Structures are given as structure tokens and as C-alpha cells.
Amino acid sequence: MQRIVVIGAGHASGQLLDSLRRGGSDAHITLVGEESWLPYQRPPLSKRFLSGELTVERLAFRPKSFYEKHDIHTRLSCRAVSIDRDAQTVRLANGEALDYDLLALTTGGRVRKLSVPGAGLTGVHYLRGIDDALGLQADWQGRDNVCVIGGGFVGLEVAASARRLGKNVTVIEMMDRLMGRAVSPAMSGYFLGLHTHNGAHVMCSTGVSELVGIDGRVSGVRLSDGREIPADVVVVGIGVLPNQELAREAGLACDNGIMVDELARTSDPKIVSAGDCTNHPNSLLGRRLRLESVHNALEQAKSAAASLMGGQLPYAQVPWFWSDQYNSKLQMVGLSQGFDFAVQRGNPDEDKFSLFYYRGNVLIAIDSVNCPGDHMAGKKLIAAGISPSPGQAADPEFPLKSLL
């Protein structure tokens, strides 16, 4: 019987397993996961899970019974340390070796660590997995001053959750605006206003030089201008790095991610890879990129599963993302970087608007706040290469649907 080993237990992994079994694969499948959890939903960790509205059971990507029913062997709390491609084995941290005929790397990403003095103090948190979220939840009980370092999605979602729990929140961002890597200056401006209005103190263009502590526990954040912000708890969200070392040490091509083709195949025909850890081509965008997104993980995993079963399902998707902060639902479709001009539809003062981004006359992306119709229309428009005129985009009465 064919043996498939899947390393990593995130969204891509869960989807890959689902697609393999639904696609009729009867391979002997082993899932190797470093955490003690079966694949789970990460997005709620900084939102509804952190603020206590969701239980840990509800995070599961598939229930435990799914793995039993589909005869998927799970090896959790178990780290893969090396791949021997000639022998076709995966070495685990306990010394054991798993033989494979085909291998899938869904190793995801890990948080970028803060590298200033004091970064190792107790009370300094990162947020990537369930254990991180549980640790943060337990630690900020009874502690009021939360300082978030990094004004990206995770940092701002944590800030909103902390405000929801009534904590004093300061957000420190090195760039001159929030979510600068993902959205336009106008959208950054809206979110600055949103956080400020909800009582968070946001400091942009501000660096951190040191975390200061008392008896080993963090008590404040020293800014690069010398000021000190009091902090009982610090949450760091300054980006994610691809987990590519396992692949690179096995001699697979890596460059800001594990290099794959549109069928999610690595440079070894017996190994596929999907999710945050890959550097992949996207024919719709006309370039290679690495994405940290649920949608990418799921869709690329479907391509990877197809390749493992000898089929072909090329990955070509318009990227989309979402973020929930306070009562504002931000949905993003397409990548807006490098846009020439943006058109506003709706009214930011009513917390309901979208920005349509154009390069030349071509619509390349839409960021929407509480306008899911614009977002959904945008997914279809951009995928089909249809661009509303700027005048049509700016008129909330113009039905985008009529262009489809």
C-alpha cells in the first residue's frame, strides 16, 4: 500500500487529508504534528477565542472522529527533524523513522521573535497556536496594562480583544501606519481611527529599544525615544517566517518559502508542499509569492492532494483575507500593492465602505469594511478580469452584480 506522510498540522494539512480521502485515496496516511492538537482554526485565536467566546473544542478543523473514520494515523506532539530523500524516510525527534512513498510538507510558519534586551521576560507573549492563546488568556487575567508590539493583523486583533475585556491597551508600530504591508494608507487611517475611538492608544513610527522588568517579569516597554510605557503583559506580533528548514536541509529548493510549482510540487517529484510555508507561482497575478492566509492554505492543499493522487489541479486563485476588529469586518480581495489610484465607495464615517484599487484601468484589489457584497462581487470581478469604471465603483447605487 502506498504510504503518504504529512508533516505539519495546520489548515493546509487538514484540507489535504480531507481532499485525499474525499478524492478516493486509500493510501496509508500518517499525520505528524509538532503541537498536541489536531489541525485547528487559527484565525479565532486572536479574536473570539481570546476574548472567551469560543471553546477550544470548537476550533477543530475536523472532529477527532474524522481521523478515525478515515483511518488517518496521527502522531501529535511529535517533531519531524529530518528527511532522507534517498531512503524516503522522515526522522522524528524520538529517533523513529517513518517510511514514505509520497510526502507532503505543510509546515506553516512561526512567529518572528523580538530581539531587544528583555525580550525573554515572563509576560511577553506571541500568538500563533492554541497553547500561545491559552497562555496569554491565563496571564492577562487580573492584569490591566497590555502593550501590543506590532500593528499588523494579529496585533490589532489582540488589541481589539483586549479592549473588549476592558484592558488598557497600547499598540506600538514601527511603520508610519497600521497594517502597512497589507492595506493602503487610507485604510490604515480608518483603522487608526477605529482603535483610537475604541480606547486603544496607538503609536505609529515608534520603535522599541528594550523591555524592562521587575524580578524577571515585564513591567514596561522602553521606546526608542527613551520613554517608557507601563505594561503588565506584552504581546508581540511582528510577522511570520516560513518553516522551510526541514525542506532546505533535505536539499529542496527554498527561497522565502519552499519552492513549489502551480501543482504544489517541490523540486522533488515525491514531495508536495502547501500553505504559509510555500513560495508559489500565481498565474492570475503573474508572479511568485508567499502568502499567509487560510484561503491560500486550503486551495493549495487541494492542488497538492490532486498531485499526490496523480491528477492535476493547478492553483490559480485571487487571494483573499479577512480581519475582524471591534465591529468592523475587513475583507480584502486581490493584492493592492503598487496600485495607481483608489476609489472609495460608501462612507467610512458610517463604518461601511470599500476601497477599489486600480492599476491603470484594471481593478486589482478591493478592501471592504462591513461591505461583504462589494467583497464578494470583487472576488468574481477580479477573477474574471472585469473592471468596473471608477465612476461605477464610486457609486454605491451601481449594482456591481450587473457586470458579472
Place this chain on the structure above:
Amino acid sequence: MPKITLIQHSGESYTVEAADGATVMEVAIDNDIDGIIGECGGCCSCATCHCYIDPAFLDKIPPRGDLETEMLEFASSEAKGNSRLACQVEITEELEGMVVILPETQL
């Protein structure tokens, strides 16, 4: 725990126990029933858990929110008067016997 019935587009029908407080989307995932995707995990962001609710039960569940209504307009299968996003429909005792029809496609 109330029992609800999910019927796939193919006609395949599943009657399952639904935990109080779970959503219809979660019930489908928990029971490994094809036809509901739930890409965003259940936060009304993706419209891949579209379903049609037994009209007799529509007044037993809170009405659609504005965001949900807007999302449904662009669902991949036609939205009807009894269309809902399954992640927004929470199970209560009152829903015993409810029938939920799954659409042809979610993508």
C-alpha cells in the same frame, strides 16, 4: 440534543444529533457531511456554508443580519427567501426536526 436533517443536493439525507449552541455549519463539519465548506471557520466572511432552511422553522431562528444578507446575494448557488449562512444559525431545542437543504455548490 435536538435532531436535525441535512439533505445534500444529490438527495442523500443525514439525520444527526445537534449540540445545543453549535451552529448548523459546525453540525455538518462534526458529522463529516459534504456540501458545507465553512472556509472562514464560521465568522460570516466567506459564504461557503450557504443552506436552505425548512420554511416551517424560519420563525424559530433569529433573522438574517445585514452582513449575512449581503453575503448571500453573491453565494455561488442561487439565494432564496429561506437561504441562510449555516454559521449564523445556532441550534436550540426548538429546532428539533428541522430540515436543512444543502445547495449544489459553495464555490
